[in-house]
Amino acid sequence: MTDVALETRGICRDYHLSGGLFGAPRVLHAVKSVSFRLARGKTLAVVGESGCGKSTLARILSLIDAPTAGELYIDGARIDIARDGLTRDMRRKVQIVFQNPYGSLNPRQKIGDALMEPLLLNTPLPAAERRERAMHMLRKVGLGPEHFNRYPHMFSGGQRQRVAIARALMLSPGLLVLDEPVSALDLSVQAQVLNLLADLQDEFSLTYVFISHDLSVVRYIADEVMVMYYGEVVEAGTRDAVFSDPQHAYTKKLFAATPRADVASIRARVEGRRGAAAQAV
Numbered sequence: 001m002t003d004v005a006l007e008t009r010g011i012c013r014d015y016h017l018s019g020g021l022f023g024a025p026r027v028l029h030a031v032k033s034v035s036f037r038l039a040r041g042k043t044l045a046v047v048g049e050s051g052c053g054k055s056t057l058a059r060i061l062s063l064i065d066a067p068t069a070g071e072l073y074i075d076g077a078r079i080d081i082a083r084d085g086l087t088r089d090m091r092r093k094v095q096i097v098f099q100n101p102y103g104s105l106n107p108r109q110k111i112g113d114a115l116m117e118p119l120l121l122n123t124p125l126p127a128a129e130r131r132e133r134a135m136h137m138l139r140k141v142g143l144g145p146e147h148f149n150r151y152p153h154m155f156s157g158g159q160r161q162r163v164a165i166a167r168a169l170m171l172s173p174g175l176l177v178l179d180e181p182v183s184a185l186d187l188s189v190q191a192q193v194l195n196l197l198a199d200l201q202d203e204f205s206l207t208y209v210f211i212s213h214d215l216s217v218v219r220y221i222a223d224e225v226m227v228m229y230y231g232e233v234v235e236a237g238t239r240d241a242v243f244s245d246p247q248h249a250y251t252k253k254l255f256a257a258t259p260r261a262d263v264a265s266i267r268a269r270v271e272g273r274r275g276a277a278a279q280a281v
């Protein structure tokens with residue numbers, strides 16, 4: 001693999017908890033020695049049941065939390081926020097989109113201001129340029145100038161997620177961590193947001209880490225799949241290899257629990273609809 005956008009080597013995250021047996025402190029190994037390499041422009045889906053460490057890994061990859069051990073490389077450069085802190089340069093490389101955009105948008109801030117804010121905080125761009133870039137990004141995610149002065153509560157769930165995606169892209173990151181980005185949306189809206197993500201990935205050569213518990217979504221969006229179980233990677237490979245011939249007993253169990261009809265229906269909904277994604281819903 002020549003152009004590696006993201007690499008981890010033995011990433012671990014422990015949490016120190018009190019209240020073990022007789023109140024003794026105990027350690028929870030939320031992420032255990034996760035290593036992978038992800039090529040630029042590709043999507044790695046991280047799947048597993050609730051509590052397996054997906055969100056903890058997402059927070060490490062998006063530089064919100066530091067790992068307790070292991071190494072993280074973005075575009076070939078070692079990133080160690082525990083040692084070096086978080087620089088503006090690092091902040092620009094990676095952004096995260098959460099499941100609930102309502103939670104990540106300030107209800108009292110107009111959408112235009114929310115989009116311009118990362119530019120205000122991280123670049124010397126003048127106000128007119130910030131505004132122009134925000135308008136441009138609104139269009140890229142299928143919204144329009146009429147949305148610029150609206151507040152988050154005036155949008156549907158799908159539109160709010162489009163805004164969250166637009167905001168994440170304002171600093172032109174190469175890497176997006178998407179933590180269950182469509183799980184809170186209706187099925188038809190899910191398909192449209194997935195199409196939008198696919199279009200944006202093509203246009204901006206974005207690399208995605210896509211966290212999901214929904215295998216039908218993963219099957220559509222992923223190039224590579226990594227299966228986590230109790231903080232550990234138990235299986236990893238290309239989407240086709242993992243879906244057609246799962247090796248690990250846990251992966252087989254996970255797949256068996258997904259009704260095949262669901263997989264078929266979401267594929268039918270989304271396939272062939274790329275390009276139609278720039279419609280706001």
Ligand SMILES: Nc1ncnc2c1ncn2[C@@H]1O[C@H](COP(=O)(O)OP(=O)(O)OP(=O)(O)O)[C@@H](O)[C@H]1O
Nearest residue numbers: 015028030048049050051052053054055056057213
């Ligand atoms: N700040 C924290 N302090 C202590 N334990 C934590 C903390 N954050 C997560 N954990 C624990 O780490 C483990 C992994 O949690 P994580 O949220 O990463 O899993 P997940 O796969 O994303 O689950 P979900 O899909 O429910 O969010 C869980 O046992 C969780 O309780």
